[in-house]
Amino acid sequence: MPTWSSVVVATPAHSGLGPALSYRSELSLAPGTLVRVPLGTREVLGVVWNGPDEPPPGLDPAQAKSVIGALEGLPPLSATWQQLVTFAARYYQRSLGEVALAALPPQLRELDAVQLARRLKRRAGKAAPAGRDGSAAPAVPPSSEEQAAVLAALPTATEPVLLYGATGSGKTEVYLRATDDALAQTAPEGEPPTQVLVMVPEINLTPQLEARFRERFAPRYGEGAVVSMHSGMTPAQRLGSWLAAHSGQARIVLGTRMAVFASMPGLRLIVVDEEHDPSYKSQDGARYSARDLAVYRAKVESEALAPRGQRCQVILGSATPSLESWHAADQGRYRRLEMPARIGGGALPRLRLVDMNHQPKGASIAPPLLAAMEARIARGEQCLVLLNRRGYAPVLSCDACAWKSQCPHCSAFRVFHKLDRTLRCHHCGFSSRVPRSCPDCGNLDIAPVGRGTEQIEEQLAGLLSDVKRPDGQTARVARMDADTTRLKGSLEQQLAALHSGEVDVLVGTQMVAKGHDFRRITLVASINADAALFASDYRAPERLFALLMQAAGRAGRDAAQSGASEMWVQTWHPEHALFASLRKYDFPGFAATQLAEREAAGMPPFGAQALLRADARTQEAAQAFLNAAAEAAASLPYRDEVTLYPAVPLTIQRVANVERAQLLVESASRAALQRFLAAWQPLLLDGRSVPGARGLLRFAVDVDPLVI
Incomplete structure (x- = not known):
């Protein structure tokens, strides 16, 4: 006799279809089962959310659609995974299916049962042994006193752990040993083996961390025990990693923010490295914070494991923790463990x-800094x-008529890239050749304004052309940014060149300032630190302090050279209070000052915020929708506990010919918000x-926004 199942599919919140759809099935399907179902004229992937149920009232059984088939060979997604997705959808104001299906690998949504069966058969043939493979275990360095105290x-620690450790204090070794302890736990008979999730903020940090985890754990658990998950992988690679994690074959999953939704039935430990990094907050789709969801997931997993006397622990690690995490530790909600000293006493x-x-006027590199580099x-x-x-310069300008390289599709300038002689918009991607003369007045004298990494690389190559290395060769300057690491394998090649000593000076963006272990770097210089000092964003000082602290941590990581290492900061405002704290590397003092200011202003973490964002054909339509939404909210519950501000354009209000506006919602109570x-x-x-909002394209709610 046919049964009824509630199935979630990828329908956006504005579709009005509800959280789940009802389908008939010839078989009784367990919650979490992946199925193929009809949706309109398409066949899509869905997840059974509730088991056998009664037909929904008012539904004509004759018109009801049936489940096409289940994806056989895949165990159902766990109840804790479903609970995580349900919470994320509710908290971040998205539809249940939108979050659930986005958490699955894209290729899984396209495969039918036969194709999936072939994939699973191939994986079974390649599966590495689950136990020891006979290789010799690598030598493990002795723990420092601080590392030993943290591990003990x-x-x-029954609450989330905030690991506050100086750069170079050995946090990664703590992660490795905590992982070793977690994997050593014996799973009950019939249960999947224990697993560990390690998260990093950016893709470029994944390869070196993966290498360390493979070196430590592959000899014992097999090469397939460590997998990665990030957007830089091919669809087939992402599917392979997901299947390995879901089946329990992968004991350790390393990934970026998307990995927080990985199906890991044996999860016992979650590590969030560089937990302060804004990259953990998604800016597309369901705008979730992977760091916050990691904390929630550890709580849910621990509740499920409690009857067995087990739990899932979460470690948030950083040399410059987010002020939200620091405040949570001050309140006792997190347990703060500290490692203030560098390994080896550096x-x-x-x-x-x-x-x-x-x-000197117009100097990009101050003469004292240049002499120190030489x-x-x-x-x-x-x-x-x-x-x-x-890029080479943020803008190209004409002095005669004030023309600037404005993007025709965005309210932003196109960046001048000298190497390929293009003007490129970093928002919509529009690119064009550099004009021979001013497009408006024909003036041949158009010039770059401002400096980018390309220009600094070029200038340093010229300024250091006469400087010799100890081997008599000329100094070599390299650049590492999103342009030079775009091709597959280019990042690894550049890092290898730096580690081998082929490069003497590395110019880079923030991607080089965090997580890397550069043993030969003894001088770090920030040549334009003032941009964030007086920004309108109240989080700008926190981000700048963290960036400079993280950058400073790249220098002197070899204890033999650490006493002579230096951090140079070029600034027009040396008396600023931020630099006073930075001089002493006093993060606790800086955090106390910033938290006091935020408390006085009612800003997070002392208040809760959300943004209602609207994209439309015109700015008037976007703001009309937002203002109408604010007026309609006048009679809603808890309206007296929230503040709605007027609609305003975004800082960059037009991107790809789409106008953008937003409305800020604040409340002293997160529950009320x-x-x-x-x-x-x-x-x-x-x-x-709304009549004035006919040109509205889309809207989205951003809970706990990082940029306002």
């Missing part, structure tokens, strides 16, 4: 502030130059028909 405290680099008011290169040491702006947003959703769907 981890088993007793010291953090000495800070040198260069007052640009006293340097001395380092002559001794065979390496330098790192940080400039968080790629959540209840208000849930009640607001149906009105937002109705607001699409």
